[in-house]
Structures are given as structure tokens and as C-alpha cells.
Amino acid sequence: NVAHGLAWSFYFGYLQLVLPSLEASIDSFRASHQGSFQSRGSQKLIVLIPINANISHKLEDEDSNIKFYDSLPNSQMDMAGIRGRVYKHSVYRVQDEHGKTHECPVEYATPLLTLYRMSQDRNAGFGEPERRQQVLLFYRTLQDILEQSLECRNRYRLILLNDEHEEDPHFLSKTILKH
Amino acid sequence: NVAHGLAWSFYFGYLQLVLPSLEASIDSFRASHQGSFQSRGSQKLIVLIPINANISHKLEDEDSNIKFYDSLPNSQMDMAGIRGRVYKHSVYRVQDEHGKTHECPVEYATPLLTLYRMSQDRNAGFGEPERRQQVLLFYRTLQDILEQSLECRNRYRLILLNDEHEEDPHFLSKTILKH
Numbered sequence A, B: 001n002v003a004h005g006l007a008w009s010f011y012f013g014y015l016q017l018v019l020p021s022l023e024a025s026i027d028s029f030r031a032s033h034q035g036s037f038q039s040r041g042s043q044k045l046i047v048l049i050p051i052n053a054n055i056s057h058k059l060e061d062e063d064s065n066i067k068f069y070d071s072l073p074n075s076q077m078d079m080a081g082i083r084g085r086v087y088k089h090s091v092y093r094v095q096d097e098h099g100k101t102h103e104c105p106v107e108y109a110t111p112l113l114t115l116y117r118m119s120q121d122r123n124a125g126f127g128e129p130e131r132r133q134q135v136l137l138f139y140r141t142l143q144d145i146l147e148q149s150l151e152c153r154n155r156y157r158l159i160l161l162n163d164e165h166e167e168d169p170h171f172l173s174k175t176i177l178k179h
């Protein structure tokens, strides 16, 4: 089951490495962005999981109430022979229905890109009908892993995005802010 | 089968993105490292696949004939909401048995870290006995994918490392140079 392995990969290869230092990273970001930093915002990493695995590379393309603000300070670590591999998060300003902005580190769950591409490739072994099931399996497996993880607890928010509201141009910003 | 999905992920999420621009990256590296750059070296990305999935984070720790030289120029791309995600490779100077050095971009196949960690975690669903089989499946699946890929052809070398020569302190450098 592809989704099962991808959830573990997302944990061992990323979330377990970056979440423990996220709060310190956000504090340092606020210190260096004084004056512009809103006190409203998220201390947790928001991870978007669209049920159709159709991830965008730029959140602004999805909702005009979302604007890229800046990147959190980079972390670098020696990883599997790559000296100083860079891990970074993007902080977005998300505008609510009253016009107030909130600063949030948000990103899509990148492994979904693999699920999407595999469903399009005849050689990869599964098609579009199974893809939705695989996304749900990815989400549930990741939830279970993270709930068991002491070092990641309370440092993230997983948001499963269904595809029923795609006609609402502000569906994404409203969903992010609801959490 | 976890290894099958990890091989596809390594392709769609990494090799397919970085291999097409590797040659240009190496040319630019040589131009900026004139005088120190040896003409002996590899134009291909060397990817190490140890059969026991036991990957090291620093190649120098494995063999004193291997020294980190420098990183290739970073590539940055907007990826799944991360603005300017950084992808980079490390170039190593590998000394042969005549004392001559060769410059090679080398790294371990990062997904093996996930296989290794999963085999150590009671909740992940497979143990050490299956791990070797999973590494072989990863290697074979990756070989098949890359052979079919027009944009990656001839830009990489996969090296399956068996664990029978671990008492030879220069096994890794010799193996890299044999390829």
C-alpha cells in the first residue's frame, strides 16, 4: 500500500526532523519581523491534504486572500551524504472575512504529488479510482503516527480538503482559518 | 509494498526534477572551481543503495579516502506551497589506489532511511528480515523507472552496496571508482 509507506516517509524524512524546532523558528521569525508581524497567527505547521491529491505549487493561485509573506529561517542538516541539506517553511498571510490577516506556516503534503503522478503513469500500478482511497489511507496513517509521536505532538494541524467547495474562491483561506 | 512506492516517490519527487539540469550544474561548478577541479570525475549522479539500508549522513565517516569538496549550485523551486525549496548535491573528492583524486556528486538514496526506521518501529508493519527484500525491490523498481525515463537516461549511476566487505576500510571509495 503506497500511501502507508509515503506517510511513514513524510514522518521520518521530514516532520520528525522539522516539527520539534518549529516553535523556536517562529519565535525567531517574529523577532526579526517586528512591526509587520501580526499577533494573530498559527504556531503550528498547517499541512493541507486535498482528497483528489491535486496539489498546487503556489497557494496564492488557489485563493486571492492568501499571500506569501516570507520563509521561516532555514534549517540545514547533513542528510544521507548531502552536506547541509536545507529544510524551510513558507509563512502566508491569510485574510479572513473581516479583512484581518493571520500569519500561518502552511504547505501541502508533498507526498501527494507522488500519489497523483503514479495514478497518471501506466507503469506505476494504480489508477485514478484508487487514488482517493490512497489519500484517505495516507491521512489516517499520518494521523496515527503523529498522535503517537511525543516530539511532534501539538506542533501541526492536518487539514483534509474535500473537493466539494471548489467553486468558492475563498474556500482555502476560510478552511485554514477555521483550524 | 513500501519499497515500490518509495522508488516512485524518489523518481517523481526528486530524480525527475534534478537529473535533467545536473550536467549544466556540473559545468557551472567546474567554471567556478577552476584550478582546483580535476578533469577526472563523474558527470553522473552516483546514488548509493546499501543492501542493509544503513545509510550514513557523512560519507567521510565511511572511508578516509573520501572527502567533501563542495556543493553544486543550489536549485530552488516552488514546490507544494514551499516557496523556493532548495535541492542540492554534494561533490566529493574520492582518492583511488594510486593516490589520484576524482570529483564525484555522490549521495545515498534517502528513501532507505525510511525503510530502515520503519523496520525499527513496531507500529510501522515490517521488521528487519523483510528489510533486505524491500531494499532489493526498491533497487529493481528504481532501475526500471529510470530506464524508461528519457529525461533521466545516462545521468545517474545506481550502486547496490552489499554488506560483505565492511572490514575493508576503502570499500566505498573503490566501489564508487569502479563505476
Ligand SMILES: Nc1nc(=O)c2ncn([C@@H]3O[C@@H]4COP(=O)(O)O[C@H]5[C@@H](O)[C@H](n6cnc7c(N)ncnc76)O[C@@H]5COP(=O)(O)O[C@@H]3[C@@H]4O)c2[nH]1
Pocket (backbone or CB within 6 Å): A009, A010, A011, A012, A013, A014, A015, A080, A082, A085, A086, A087, A088, A109, A110, A111, A113, A114, B006, B009, B010, B011, B012, B013, B014, B015, B082, B085, B086, B087, B088, B107, B110, B111, B113, B114
Ligand atoms: N537527497 C535528497 N535531497 C532532496 O533535496 C530531496 N527532496 C526529496 N527527496 C527524496 O525524494 C522523494 C520524494 O520527495 P518528496 O518531496 O515527495 O517527499 C518528501 C517530502 O514530502 C518531505 N520533505 C523532505 N524534505 C523536505 C523539504 N525540504 N521541504 C518539504 N518537504 C520535505 O518528506 C518526504 C520524504 O523526504 P526524504 O526522505 O528526504 O526523501 C525524498 C523522497 O524519498 C530528496 N532526497
